[in-house]
Amino acid sequence: MTDYNQQMIEKYRENFLKEVEHNVEEGEWVKMCMQCGVCSGSCPFGPYWEHPPQELFMMIRAGKRDEVLKSDSMWMCTSCYNCIARCPRGLPITHIIHGLATYAKRLGLAPKEQPTAKFAQLFWDNLTKTGRVNELKLGLALYFKVGEGLKTALENKDLGLAMLKAKRMNPFELVGGHKCKDIKGLHAILAKAEEIEERKIGMKA
Ligand code: SF4
Ligand code: SF4
Structure with missing residues (x-):
């Protein structure tokens, strides 16, 4: 507790x-x-x-x-x-x-084992890192954290290949991907929001 x-x-x-x-x-x-x-x-x-x-x-x-x-x-x-x-x-x-x-x-x-609670955390971590959701990383993290990793990925391999072919998925997103222009600014905003929230909780506690 x-x-x-x-x-x-x-x-x-x-x-x-x-x-x-x-x-x-x-x-x-x-x-x-x-x-x-x-x-x-x-x-x-x-x-x-x-x-x-x-x-x-x-x-x-x-x-x-x-x-x-x-x-x-x-x-x-x-x-x-x-x-x-x-x-x-x-x-x-x-x-x-x-x-x-x-x-x-x-x-x-x-x-702790609730899949949507895990997804919410994964989504937040993914989004706040760069200011943009990296769908490829999010999907993979979800497979390995919530699903059965390799098994799920293999089951969906045809879909993945079709997406690659149609240019709907870019494997280079794994090493880079979109970022917002001012990540430092974004992190400062989030830190401030967290501080305000903590203060609010402190006041109520
Ligand atoms: S918003 Fe949530 S609680 Fe309300 S109907 Fe939809 S799923 Fe159910
Ligand atoms: S009053 Fe509203 S919240 Fe309460 S049971 Fe009815 S629909 Fe649900």
């Missing part, structure tokens, strides 16, 4: 709803949910989530901290915005779901 997690447990003892309201993006909306179930019924991945959005909101109010924060459900959201468009109470459901995932990660409680 991380120190930060322990700190939050002590600070919000027995009041998980308050913890969510103070620390999760748009978390103050959770109490507005009237449990109609429209979001869960509208979510294309709802049947595959252990706890679809409506259930997560109910669990937050019931104080099921561990069950919510350690769940892989939040990592299943594809940001299709179906739920937001249909919620009769206007809850920013997608943002709350991503906020919960981010908070769980910050606390060190996000499921």
